[in-house]
Amino acid sequence: LEDTIAPWLRDELALDLYLAVGVTVMFGIGSAICQRQGLAQALQVKKRAWLVSVFAAGICFVAGVVSINAPPLNWDIRMRPELLTETNLSRFLVHFFRVQAVLDLVLGLFFYRRELHMLTSVVHHISYAILCTW
16 A cells, blocks of 8 residues: 555645545535435535535545554554654545645635634634644
8 A cells, every 4th residue: 555655645736636636526426416315405505514524534534444454553553653653644644634624615615605614614624734734
């Protein structure tokens, strides 16, 4: 997995753009599914507001399970230096998380503005984007 991810990390700007397109496509598919369910418009908007977050949480969960099963951890998560090392997967996930935080706000401005709240959306997402840039 590490070797598969390595080429993507060579051009970080291109990686961010590819991730942005992927997350946006996922949002579009999820929005179309919400619309086809015949839900009331207000409920559709609320569900759309959670699409990016649920998608990101799922990706991060699966990646966490994969990485904790891979060397050097092999399901041993006691505090030790190997647990804190940077890997290609961890770098990829930081890019993914930063992109989804920014895109969640951008998509929210267009598709679910009334679901964006100053502290729980704007400050929260901007803080994570800055943290992921550090």
